[in-house]
Amino acid sequence: MSTSIHPARITQLNHGAEPGAGPVLYWMSRDQRTQDNWALLFAAELAMKRNVPLHVAFCLAPTFLDATIRQYGFLLKGLAEVETELRKRNITFHLRLGAPPASLLGLVQELQVGILVTDFDPMRIKLHWKKDVLAELRIPCHDVDAHNIVPCLVTSNKQEYAARTIRPKIHRLLDEYLTSFPDLPTVPNGNGSRRGDSVPPVDWDTVWKSLRVDTNVAAIDWLKPGAQAGAKVLEEFLEHRLEHYEQRNNPNAQVLSNLSPYLHFGQVSAQRVALEIMRSDKPAASREAFLEELIVRRELAENFCWYNQAYDRVDGFPDWARKTLNDHRRDKRPYRYDIKEFATAATHDPLWNAAQREMTQTGKMHGYMRMYWAKKILEWTPSPEEAMEVAIRLNDTYELDGRDPNGYTGIAWSIGGVHDRPWFERPIFGKIRFMSASGCARKFSVQDYIDRYCLDNCPPNSNHVHKQ
Numbered sequence: 001m002s003t004s005i006h007p008a009r010i011t012q013l014n015h016g017a018e019p020g021a022g023p024v025l026y027w028m029s030r031d032q033r034t035q036d037n038w039a040l041l042f043a044a045e046l047a048m049k050r051n052v053p054l055h056v057a058f059c060l061a062p063t064f065l066d067a068t069i070r071q072y073g074f075l076l077k078g079l080a081e082v083e084t085e086l087r088k089r090n091i092t093f094h095l096r097l098g099a100p101p102a103s104l105l106g107l108v109q110e111l112q113v114g115i116l117v118t119d120f121d122p123m124r125i126k127l128h129w130k131k132d133v134l135a136e137l138r139i140p141c142h143d144v145d146a147h148n149i150v151p152c153l154v155t156s157n158k159q160e161y162a163a164r165t166i167r168p169k170i171h172r173l174l175d176e177y178l179t180s181f182p183d184l185p186t187v188p189n190g191n192g193s194r195r196g197d198s199v200p201p202v203d204w205d206t207v208w209k210s211l212r213v214d215t216n217v218a219a220i221d222w223l224k225p226g227a228q229a230g231a232k233v234l235e236e237f238l239e240h241r242l243e244h245y246e247q248r249n250n251p252n253a254q255v256l257s258n259l260s261p262y263l264h265f266g267q268v269s270a271q272r273v274a275l276e277i278m279r280s281d282k283p284a285a286s287r288e289a290f291l292e293e294l295i296v297r298r299e300l301a302e303n304f305c306w307y308n309q310a311y312d313r314v315d316g317f318p319d320w321a322r323k324t325l326n327d328h329r330r331d332k333r334p335y336r337y338d339i340k341e342f343a344t345a346a347t348h349d350p351l352w353n354a355a356q357r358e359m360t361q362t363g364k365m366h367g368y369m370r371m372y373w374a375k376k377i378l379e380w381t382p383s384p385e386e387a388m389e390v391a392i393r394l395n396d397t398y399e400l401d402g403r404d405p406n407g408y409t410g411i412a413w414s415i416g417g418v419h420d421r422p423w424f425e426r427p428i429f430g431k432i433r434f435m436s437a438s439g440c441a442r443k444f445s446v447q448d449y450i451d452r453y454c455l456d457n458c459p460p461n462s463n464h465v466h467k468q
Protein backbone atom coordinates (compact mmCIF):
# COMPACT_ATOMS: atom_id res chain seq x y z
CA MET A 1 0.00 0.00 0.00
CA SER A 2 1.33 3.43 -0.82
CA THR A 3 -0.16 6.16 1.31
CA SER A 4 1.72 8.79 -0.67
CA ILE A 5 2.35 10.46 2.66
CA HIS A 6 4.90 13.19 2.24
CA PRO A 7 7.96 12.28 4.36
CA ALA A 8 8.28 15.91 5.47
CA ARG A 9 5.03 15.53 7.44
CA ILE A 10 6.79 13.14 9.79
CA THR A 11 9.23 14.06 12.55
CA GLN A 12 10.83 11.46 14.77
CA LEU A 13 10.71 12.97 18.25
CA ASN A 14 13.31 10.70 19.85
CA HIS A 15 16.41 9.49 18.09
CA GLY A 16 18.28 6.31 18.80
CA ALA A 17 15.28 4.43 20.20
CA GLU A 18 14.93 0.92 18.71
CA PRO A 19 11.48 -0.28 17.59
CA GLY A 20 10.04 -3.20 19.55
CA ALA A 21 8.43 -6.25 17.94
CA GLY A 22 4.92 -5.37 19.17
CA PRO A 23 2.03 -3.50 17.57
CA VAL A 24 2.00 0.07 16.31
CA LEU A 25 0.03 2.50 18.47
CA TYR A 26 -1.39 5.77 17.14
CA TRP A 27 -1.93 8.22 20.00
CA MET A 28 -4.80 10.16 18.46
CA SER A 29 -5.09 13.58 19.97
CA ARG A 30 -5.87 16.40 17.67
CA ASP A 31 -6.99 14.65 14.52
CA GLN A 32 -10.03 12.73 15.61
CA ARG A 33 -11.04 11.07 12.35
CA THR A 34 -10.43 7.84 10.49
CA GLN A 35 -10.40 9.13 6.90
CA ASP A 36 -8.09 11.81 5.50
CA ASN A 37 -5.76 11.49 8.45
CA TRP A 38 -2.05 11.33 7.53
CA ALA A 39 -1.03 10.26 11.05
CA LEU A 40 -3.38 7.27 11.00
CA LEU A 41 -2.38 6.40 7.43
CA PHE A 42 1.28 6.48 8.43
CA ALA A 43 0.60 4.28 11.48
CA ALA A 44 -1.33 1.82 9.27
CA GLU A 45 1.53 1.77 6.77
CA LEU A 46 4.04 1.02 9.53
CA ALA A 47 1.85 -1.75 10.98
CA MET A 48 1.44 -3.40 7.59
CA LYS A 49 5.13 -3.17 6.72
CA ARG A 50 6.07 -4.68 10.06
CA ASN A 51 3.25 -7.22 9.91
CA VAL A 52 1.90 -6.25 13.34
CA PRO A 53 -1.55 -5.09 14.53
CA LEU A 54 -2.51 -1.43 14.75
CA HIS A 55 -4.08 0.15 17.83
CA VAL A 56 -5.42 3.66 18.30
CA ALA A 57 -5.70 5.34 21.69
CA PHE A 58 -7.36 8.53 22.83
CA CYS A 59 -6.31 9.68 26.32
CA LEU A 60 -9.07 11.72 27.86
CA ALA A 61 -8.14 14.24 30.55
CA PRO A 62 -10.99 14.76 33.05
CA THR A 63 -10.64 18.56 32.65
CA PHE A 64 -9.01 20.59 29.88
CA LEU A 65 -8.42 24.36 29.50
CA ASP A 66 -11.90 25.67 30.42
CA ALA A 67 -13.68 23.13 28.22
CA THR A 68 -17.21 22.38 29.40
CA ILE A 69 -19.71 19.65 28.69
CA ARG A 70 -20.51 21.53 25.44
CA GLN A 71 -17.06 20.78 23.98
CA TYR A 72 -16.51 17.43 25.74
CA GLY A 73 -19.87 16.20 24.40
CA PHE A 74 -18.91 17.14 20.83
CA LEU A 75 -15.57 15.39 21.25
CA LEU A 76 -16.95 12.18 22.82
CA LYS A 77 -19.68 11.72 20.25
CA GLY A 78 -17.11 12.15 17.52
CA LEU A 79 -14.86 9.57 19.17
CA ALA A 80 -17.70 7.04 19.38
CA GLU A 81 -17.90 7.30 15.58
CA VAL A 82 -14.11 6.85 15.37
CA GLU A 83 -14.35 3.63 17.39
CA THR A 84 -17.03 2.20 15.07
CA GLU A 85 -15.14 3.12 11.92
CA LEU A 86 -11.83 1.71 13.19
CA ARG A 87 -13.46 -1.60 14.07
CA LYS A 88 -14.50 -1.96 10.42
CA ARG A 89 -10.77 -1.73 9.53
CA ASN A 90 -9.69 -4.27 12.16
CA ILE A 91 -8.10 -1.53 14.26
CA THR A 92 -8.62 -1.59 18.03
CA PHE A 93 -9.62 1.64 19.72
CA HIS A 94 -8.76 2.41 23.35
CA LEU A 95 -10.21 5.25 25.36
CA ARG A 96 -8.03 5.87 28.40
CA LEU A 97 -9.11 8.14 31.25
CA GLY A 98 -6.83 10.23 33.43
CA ALA A 99 -3.67 12.26 32.96
CA PRO A 100 -2.74 11.58 29.30
CA PRO A 101 1.02 10.93 29.63
CA ALA A 102 0.57 8.36 32.41
CA SER A 103 -2.39 6.63 30.77
CA LEU A 104 -0.60 6.47 27.43
CA LEU A 105 2.58 5.05 28.95
CA GLY A 106 0.48 2.46 30.79
CA LEU A 107 -1.04 1.34 27.50
CA VAL A 108 2.34 1.24 25.74
CA GLN A 109 3.51 -1.10 28.47
CA GLU A 110 0.37 -3.24 28.46
CA LEU A 111 0.36 -3.78 24.69
CA GLN A 112 4.16 -4.02 24.45
CA VAL A 113 3.96 -1.41 21.70
CA GLY A 114 6.78 -1.44 19.13
CA ILE A 115 6.36 2.06 17.62
CA LEU A 116 4.33 5.08 18.68
CA VAL A 117 2.81 7.60 16.25
CA THR A 118 1.05 10.81 17.23
CA ASP A 119 -0.29 13.98 15.64
CA PHE A 120 1.35 17.40 15.50
CA ASP A 121 -0.04 20.11 17.78
CA PRO A 122 1.47 23.52 18.62
CA MET A 123 -0.41 23.92 21.91
CA ARG A 124 1.80 24.18 25.05
CA ILE A 125 -0.13 21.61 27.02
CA LYS A 126 0.26 19.02 24.26
CA LEU A 127 3.99 19.71 24.06
CA HIS A 128 4.25 19.12 27.81
CA TRP A 129 2.36 15.84 27.51
CA LYS A 130 4.66 14.71 24.71
CA LYS A 131 7.74 15.72 26.71
CA ASP A 132 6.53 13.67 29.68
CA VAL A 133 5.86 10.66 27.46
CA LEU A 134 9.24 10.90 25.73
CA ALA A 135 11.05 11.04 29.08
CA GLU A 136 9.89 7.47 29.76
CA LEU A 137 9.49 6.02 26.27
CA ARG A 138 12.02 3.46 24.99
CA ILE A 139 10.60 3.02 21.47
CA PRO A 140 10.50 5.43 18.51
CA CYS A 141 7.82 8.11 18.50
CA HIS A 142 6.81 9.83 15.25
CA ASP A 143 4.90 13.10 15.12
CA VAL A 144 2.84 13.56 11.95
CA ASP A 145 1.37 16.89 10.86
CA ALA A 146 -2.10 15.77 9.84
CA HIS A 147 -3.75 19.11 10.59
CA ASN A 148 -2.02 21.51 8.22
CA ILE A 149 -2.04 21.27 4.48
CA VAL A 150 1.56 22.39 4.24
CA PRO A 151 3.19 21.04 7.41
CA CYS A 152 3.85 23.83 9.91
CA LEU A 153 7.56 23.00 10.17
CA VAL A 154 7.96 22.99 6.40
CA THR A 155 6.19 26.28 5.68
CA SER A 156 8.58 28.36 7.71
CA ASN A 157 11.33 27.99 10.30
CA LYS A 158 10.39 31.18 12.15
CA GLN A 159 7.46 33.19 13.39
CA GLU A 160 5.95 34.99 10.42
CA TYR A 161 5.08 38.69 10.64
CA ALA A 162 1.78 38.62 8.83
CA ALA A 163 -0.38 36.92 6.23
CA ARG A 164 1.57 38.73 3.51
CA THR A 165 4.83 37.05 4.54
CA ILE A 166 3.50 33.51 4.98
CA ARG A 167 1.18 33.53 1.94
CA PRO A 168 3.90 33.13 -0.75
CA LYS A 169 5.62 30.44 1.32
CA ILE A 170 2.41 28.41 1.52
CA HIS A 171 1.36 28.97 -2.08
CA ARG A 172 4.77 27.87 -3.32
CA LEU A 173 4.31 24.50 -1.62
CA LEU A 174 0.64 23.83 -2.21
CA ASP A 175 1.05 21.70 -5.33
CA GLU A 176 3.39 19.42 -3.44
CA TYR A 177 1.20 18.99 -0.34
CA LEU A 178 -2.39 19.52 -1.41
CA THR A 179 -2.72 15.97 -2.71
CA SER A 180 -5.62 13.53 -2.52
CA PHE A 181 -5.90 10.96 0.26
CA PRO A 182 -5.89 7.19 -0.05
CA ASP A 183 -8.56 5.20 1.84
CA LEU A 184 -7.67 3.87 5.25
CA PRO A 185 -6.86 0.18 4.64
CA THR A 186 -8.07 -2.78 6.68
CA VAL A 187 -5.05 -3.74 8.76
CA PRO A 188 -4.33 -7.47 9.03
CA ASN A 189 -3.66 -9.01 12.46
CA GLY A 190 -0.05 -9.68 11.52
CA ASN A 191 2.37 -11.70 13.60
CA GLY A 192 1.72 -12.95 17.11
CA SER A 193 -1.34 -12.63 19.27
CA ARG A 194 -3.58 -9.66 18.69
CA ARG A 195 -3.59 -8.28 22.20
CA GLY A 196 -6.34 -5.86 21.28
CA ASP A 197 -8.79 -8.73 20.68
CA SER A 198 -9.57 -8.85 24.36
CA VAL A 199 -10.35 -5.14 24.51
CA PRO A 200 -14.10 -4.64 25.11
CA PRO A 201 -15.89 -1.79 23.34
CA VAL A 202 -15.63 1.55 25.12
CA ASP A 203 -18.16 1.91 27.93
CA TRP A 204 -19.26 5.43 26.99
CA ASP A 205 -21.54 5.80 30.06
CA THR A 206 -18.57 5.37 32.36
CA VAL A 207 -16.59 7.83 30.29
CA TRP A 208 -19.31 10.48 30.56
CA LYS A 209 -19.55 9.92 34.31
CA SER A 210 -15.79 10.36 34.72
CA LEU A 211 -15.84 13.95 33.45
CA ARG A 212 -15.09 16.74 35.92
CA VAL A 213 -16.20 19.64 33.78
CA ASP A 214 -18.67 22.52 33.98
CA THR A 215 -22.10 21.17 33.02
CA ASN A 216 -23.84 24.56 33.08
CA VAL A 217 -22.83 25.45 29.53
CA ALA A 218 -25.47 23.66 27.51
CA ALA A 219 -24.66 21.47 24.53
CA ILE A 220 -25.80 22.90 21.22
CA ASP A 221 -27.93 20.90 18.84
CA TRP A 222 -27.81 22.81 15.55
CA LEU A 223 -24.41 21.28 14.70
CA LYS A 224 -24.13 17.50 15.10
CA PRO A 225 -20.76 16.11 16.17
CA GLY A 226 -18.64 13.68 14.18
CA ALA A 227 -16.99 13.23 10.81
CA GLN A 228 -20.18 12.25 9.01
CA ALA A 229 -22.07 15.29 10.26
CA GLY A 230 -19.04 17.45 9.38
CA ALA A 231 -19.06 16.10 5.82
CA LYS A 232 -22.72 17.08 5.57
CA VAL A 233 -22.02 20.61 6.81
CA LEU A 234 -19.31 20.89 4.14
CA GLU A 235 -21.72 19.62 1.48
CA GLU A 236 -24.37 22.18 2.47
CA PHE A 237 -21.78 24.94 2.46
CA LEU A 238 -20.59 23.99 -1.02
CA GLU A 239 -24.13 23.86 -2.30
CA HIS A 240 -25.76 26.88 -0.68
CA ARG A 241 -23.34 29.30 0.96
CA LEU A 242 -19.93 29.25 -0.73
CA GLU A 243 -21.19 31.32 -3.66
CA HIS A 244 -22.17 34.09 -1.20
CA TYR A 245 -18.94 33.92 0.80
CA GLU A 246 -17.95 37.41 -0.30
CA GLN A 247 -20.51 38.62 2.24
CA ARG A 248 -18.53 36.93 5.01
CA ASN A 249 -18.12 40.19 6.97
CA ASN A 250 -21.87 40.59 7.35
CA PRO A 251 -23.00 38.59 10.40
CA ASN A 252 -26.62 38.79 9.24
CA ALA A 253 -25.84 37.12 5.92
CA GLN A 254 -24.99 33.72 7.43
CA VAL A 255 -22.70 32.60 4.67
CA LEU A 256 -19.88 31.10 6.73
CA SER A 257 -19.05 27.41 6.47
CA ASN A 258 -19.61 26.54 10.17
CA LEU A 259 -16.73 24.10 9.81
CA SER A 260 -14.54 25.46 12.62
CA PRO A 261 -15.77 23.00 15.32
CA TYR A 262 -15.09 20.06 12.98
CA LEU A 263 -11.69 21.42 12.01
CA HIS A 264 -10.81 22.13 15.61
CA PHE A 265 -11.56 18.59 16.79
CA GLY A 266 -10.03 17.17 13.64
CA GLN A 267 -13.32 15.49 12.72
CA VAL A 268 -12.90 17.01 9.25
CA SER A 269 -9.55 17.54 7.54
CA ALA A 270 -8.75 21.03 6.23
CA GLN A 271 -7.04 19.36 3.28
CA ARG A 272 -10.27 17.52 2.36
CA VAL A 273 -12.20 20.80 2.60
CA ALA A 274 -9.67 22.56 0.35
CA LEU A 275 -9.84 19.77 -2.24
CA GLU A 276 -13.65 19.96 -2.33
CA ILE A 277 -13.62 23.76 -2.59
CA MET A 278 -11.21 23.59 -5.51
CA ARG A 279 -13.41 21.04 -7.26
CA SER A 280 -16.50 23.21 -6.85
CA ASP A 281 -17.98 25.12 -9.78
CA LYS A 282 -18.87 28.15 -7.64
CA PRO A 283 -17.40 31.58 -8.53
CA ALA A 284 -13.61 31.74 -8.34
CA ALA A 285 -13.68 34.89 -6.16
CA SER A 286 -15.66 33.09 -3.44
CA ARG A 287 -13.48 30.00 -3.60
CA GLU A 288 -10.30 32.05 -3.36
CA ALA A 289 -11.60 34.14 -0.47
CA PHE A 290 -12.52 30.99 1.43
CA LEU A 291 -9.21 29.23 0.72
CA GLU A 292 -7.37 32.31 2.01
CA GLU A 293 -9.09 31.87 5.39
CA LEU A 294 -8.92 28.09 5.49
CA ILE A 295 -5.30 27.79 4.43
CA VAL A 296 -3.35 31.03 4.84
CA ARG A 297 -5.03 32.47 7.95
CA ARG A 298 -5.42 29.12 9.67
CA GLU A 299 -1.85 28.03 9.00
CA LEU A 300 -0.57 31.48 10.01
CA ALA A 301 -2.21 30.85 13.40
CA GLU A 302 -0.45 27.48 13.66
CA ASN A 303 2.84 29.18 12.83
CA PHE A 304 2.26 31.84 15.52
CA CYS A 305 1.48 29.33 18.27
CA TRP A 306 4.30 26.97 17.33
CA TYR A 307 7.03 29.62 17.19
CA ASN A 308 5.67 31.84 19.95
CA GLN A 309 4.83 29.82 23.02
CA ALA A 310 3.59 33.01 24.74
CA TYR A 311 0.70 32.91 22.26
CA ASP A 312 -1.89 33.52 25.00
CA ARG A 313 -0.05 36.30 26.86
CA VAL A 314 0.87 39.94 26.38
CA ASP A 315 4.52 38.78 26.25
CA GLY A 316 3.70 37.22 22.89
CA PHE A 317 2.71 40.54 21.29
CA PRO A 318 5.12 42.34 18.93
CA ASP A 319 7.37 44.99 20.53
CA TRP A 320 5.51 47.97 19.01
CA ALA A 321 2.21 46.66 20.41
CA ARG A 322 3.54 46.04 23.92
CA LYS A 323 5.06 49.51 23.95
CA THR A 324 1.95 51.32 22.77
CA LEU A 325 -0.29 49.38 25.18
CA ASN A 326 2.10 50.22 27.99
CA ASP A 327 2.07 53.91 27.04
CA HIS A 328 -1.72 53.85 27.44
CA ARG A 329 -1.88 51.59 30.47
CA ARG A 330 -3.13 54.39 32.73
CA ASP A 331 -5.71 55.79 30.32
CA LYS A 332 -9.15 56.11 31.84
CA ARG A 333 -11.49 53.30 30.75
CA PRO A 334 -14.97 54.62 29.86
CA TYR A 335 -16.53 51.44 31.27
CA ARG A 336 -15.17 48.59 33.35
CA TYR A 337 -16.64 45.13 33.66
CA ASP A 338 -15.57 41.99 35.43
CA ILE A 339 -15.69 38.55 33.87
CA LYS A 340 -19.11 37.79 35.29
CA GLU A 341 -20.60 40.92 33.73
CA PHE A 342 -19.00 40.05 30.40
CA ALA A 343 -20.14 36.44 30.61
CA THR A 344 -23.74 37.43 31.27
CA ALA A 345 -23.76 40.02 28.48
CA ALA A 346 -24.43 42.78 31.00
CA THR A 347 -22.49 45.62 29.36
CA HIS A 348 -23.99 48.96 28.25
CA ASP A 349 -23.47 48.02 24.57
CA PRO A 350 -26.33 46.09 22.91
CA LEU A 351 -24.07 45.09 20.00
CA TRP A 352 -21.43 43.59 22.26
CA ASN A 353 -24.10 41.88 24.35
CA ALA A 354 -25.64 40.37 21.23
CA ALA A 355 -22.25 38.96 20.19
CA GLN A 356 -21.70 37.48 23.64
CA ARG A 357 -25.19 35.96 23.54
CA GLU A 358 -24.59 34.52 20.10
CA MET A 359 -21.59 32.71 21.59
CA THR A 360 -23.24 31.52 24.79
CA GLN A 361 -26.44 30.44 23.07
CA THR A 362 -25.15 28.90 19.84
CA GLY A 363 -21.55 27.98 20.71
CA LYS A 364 -20.27 29.93 17.72
CA MET A 365 -19.94 33.69 17.36
CA HIS A 366 -19.76 35.09 13.86
CA GLY A 367 -16.15 35.66 12.75
CA TYR A 368 -16.54 39.40 12.16
CA MET A 369 -18.13 39.95 15.56
CA ARG A 370 -15.26 38.10 17.27
CA MET A 371 -12.93 40.98 16.41
CA TYR A 372 -15.26 43.64 17.76
CA TRP A 373 -15.99 41.52 20.84
CA ALA A 374 -12.31 41.07 21.77
CA LYS A 375 -11.36 44.68 21.13
CA LYS A 376 -14.10 45.95 23.42
CA ILE A 377 -12.81 43.65 26.15
CA LEU A 378 -9.50 45.51 25.86
CA GLU A 379 -11.33 48.83 26.12
CA TRP A 380 -13.38 47.85 29.19
CA THR A 381 -10.86 46.01 31.38
CA PRO A 382 -8.15 47.60 33.57
CA SER A 383 -5.17 46.19 31.62
CA PRO A 384 -4.24 44.29 28.44
CA GLU A 385 -3.21 41.35 30.65
CA GLU A 386 -6.68 41.14 32.14
CA ALA A 387 -8.26 41.63 28.72
CA MET A 388 -6.32 38.61 27.41
CA GLU A 389 -7.36 36.52 30.37
CA VAL A 390 -11.04 37.41 30.10
CA ALA A 391 -11.22 36.98 26.32
CA ILE A 392 -9.48 33.61 26.37
CA ARG A 393 -11.53 32.37 29.29
CA LEU A 394 -14.85 33.28 27.64
CA ASN A 395 -13.75 32.05 24.22
CA ASP A 396 -12.60 28.69 25.55
CA THR A 397 -15.65 28.24 27.76
CA TYR A 398 -18.38 28.98 25.23
CA GLU A 399 -17.02 28.56 21.71
CA LEU A 400 -17.31 25.07 20.34
CA ASP A 401 -14.12 25.76 18.40
CA GLY A 402 -12.27 27.25 21.42
CA ARG A 403 -8.78 26.25 22.66
CA ASP A 404 -7.54 26.40 19.07
CA PRO A 405 -4.49 28.18 17.62
CA ASN A 406 -7.01 30.25 15.62
CA GLY A 407 -8.59 31.42 18.86
CA TYR A 408 -5.36 32.41 20.62
CA THR A 409 -4.13 34.13 17.47
CA GLY A 410 -7.44 35.89 16.78
CA ILE A 411 -7.48 37.24 20.32
CA ALA A 412 -3.80 38.27 20.12
CA TRP A 413 -4.55 40.00 16.79
CA SER A 414 -7.48 41.91 18.28
CA ILE A 415 -5.87 42.93 21.57
CA GLY A 416 -2.17 42.81 20.77
CA GLY A 417 -1.68 43.69 17.11
CA VAL A 418 -0.25 40.26 16.22
CA HIS A 419 0.00 39.98 12.40
CA ASP A 420 -1.34 43.54 12.14
CA ARG A 421 0.41 46.91 11.85
CA PRO A 422 0.33 50.10 13.92
CA TRP A 423 -2.68 52.40 13.28
CA PHE A 424 -3.49 55.93 14.39
CA GLU A 425 -2.89 56.49 18.08
CA ARG A 426 -5.90 56.79 20.37
CA PRO A 427 -6.71 56.31 24.06
CA ILE A 428 -6.36 52.83 25.63
CA PHE A 429 -5.62 51.13 22.30
CA GLY A 430 -2.59 53.23 21.47
CA LYS A 431 -1.68 52.13 17.96
CA ILE A 432 -3.69 48.89 18.07
CA ARG A 433 -6.43 48.88 15.44
CA PHE A 434 -9.70 50.18 16.85
CA MET A 435 -13.23 49.05 16.05
CA SER A 436 -16.48 50.80 16.90
CA ALA A 437 -20.19 50.07 16.78
CA SER A 438 -20.61 52.90 14.27
CA GLY A 439 -17.98 51.28 12.06
CA CYS A 440 -19.96 48.04 12.23
CA ALA A 441 -23.14 49.95 11.35
CA ARG A 442 -21.49 51.09 8.12
CA LYS A 443 -20.96 47.45 7.14
CA PHE A 444 -24.20 45.72 8.17
CA SER A 445 -27.49 46.28 9.97
CA VAL A 446 -26.38 46.30 13.57
CA GLN A 447 -30.02 46.40 14.68
CA ASP A 448 -30.89 43.18 12.83
CA TYR A 449 -27.99 41.44 14.51
CA ILE A 450 -28.99 42.78 17.94
CA ASP A 451 -32.58 41.70 17.36
CA ARG A 452 -31.48 38.14 16.65
CA TYR A 453 -29.75 37.76 19.97
CA CYS A 454 -31.44 40.27 22.22
CA LEU A 455 -34.10 37.93 23.49
CA ASP A 456 -33.67 37.11 27.14
CA ASN A 457 -36.07 34.25 26.66
CA CYS A 458 -33.99 32.81 23.83
CA PRO A 459 -33.37 29.22 24.97
CA PRO A 460 -29.70 28.57 25.77
CA ASN A 461 -29.09 26.21 22.87
CA SER A 462 -31.52 27.86 20.52
CA ASN A 463 -30.87 27.07 16.89
CA HIS A 464 -33.54 29.18 15.25
CA VAL A 465 -31.02 31.79 14.29
CA HIS A 466 -28.78 29.34 12.51
CA LYS A 467 -31.22 27.62 10.20
CA GLN A 468 -29.86 28.30 6.72
Ligand SMILES: Cc1cc2nc3c(=O)[nH]c(=O)nc-3n(C[C@H](O)[C@H](O)[C@H](O)COP(=O)(O)OP(=O)(O)OC[C@H]3O[C@@H](n4cnc5c(N)ncnc54)[C@H](O)[C@@H]3O)c2cc1C
Pocket residue numbers: 248255256257258259260261263264293294295297298301365366367368370371374395399401402403404406407408410411413414
Ligand atom coordinates in the same frame (compact mmCIF):
# COMPACT_ATOMS: atom_id res chain seq x y z
C1 LIG B 1 -11.16 37.24 18.80
C2 LIG B 1 -11.19 36.03 17.88
C3 LIG B 1 -11.38 34.77 18.41
C4 LIG B 1 -11.40 33.65 17.58
N1 LIG B 1 -11.55 32.42 18.15
C5 LIG B 1 -11.48 31.32 17.37
C6 LIG B 1 -11.53 30.03 17.95
O1 LIG B 1 -11.61 29.88 19.17
N2 LIG B 1 -11.45 28.95 17.12
C7 LIG B 1 -11.36 29.09 15.76
O2 LIG B 1 -11.31 28.08 15.06
N3 LIG B 1 -11.30 30.30 15.19
C8 LIG B 1 -11.34 31.41 15.94
N4 LIG B 1 -11.27 32.66 15.36
C9 LIG B 1 -11.07 32.75 13.89
C10 LIG B 1 -12.38 32.84 13.07
O3 LIG B 1 -13.20 33.86 13.57
C11 LIG B 1 -13.13 31.51 13.08
O4 LIG B 1 -12.27 30.49 12.64
C12 LIG B 1 -14.36 31.49 12.18
O5 LIG B 1 -15.25 32.51 12.54
C13 LIG B 1 -15.02 30.12 12.32
O6 LIG B 1 -16.23 30.03 11.64
P1 LIG B 1 -16.38 29.27 10.24
O7 LIG B 1 -15.69 27.98 10.24
O8 LIG B 1 -17.85 29.26 9.93
O9 LIG B 1 -15.60 30.30 9.33
P2 LIG B 1 -15.35 30.39 7.77
O10 LIG B 1 -15.32 31.84 7.42
O11 LIG B 1 -16.28 29.53 7.04
O12 LIG B 1 -13.85 29.89 7.61
C14 LIG B 1 -13.48 28.56 7.34
C15 LIG B 1 -12.27 28.22 8.15
O13 LIG B 1 -11.20 29.10 7.83
C16 LIG B 1 -10.43 29.36 9.00
N5 LIG B 1 -10.53 30.77 9.36
C17 LIG B 1 -11.52 31.64 9.10
N6 LIG B 1 -11.22 32.86 9.61
C18 LIG B 1 -10.03 32.74 10.22
C19 LIG B 1 -9.19 33.64 10.94
N7 LIG B 1 -9.50 34.91 11.12
N8 LIG B 1 -8.05 33.16 11.45
C20 LIG B 1 -7.69 31.88 11.28
N9 LIG B 1 -8.43 30.98 10.61
C21 LIG B 1 -9.59 31.41 10.08
C22 LIG B 1 -11.05 28.53 10.12
O14 LIG B 1 -10.39 27.31 10.19
C23 LIG B 1 -12.48 28.38 9.64
O15 LIG B 1 -13.13 27.25 10.20
C24 LIG B 1 -11.24 33.80 16.17
C25 LIG B 1 -11.07 35.08 15.65
C26 LIG B 1 -11.04 36.19 16.49
C27 LIG B 1 -10.84 37.55 15.89
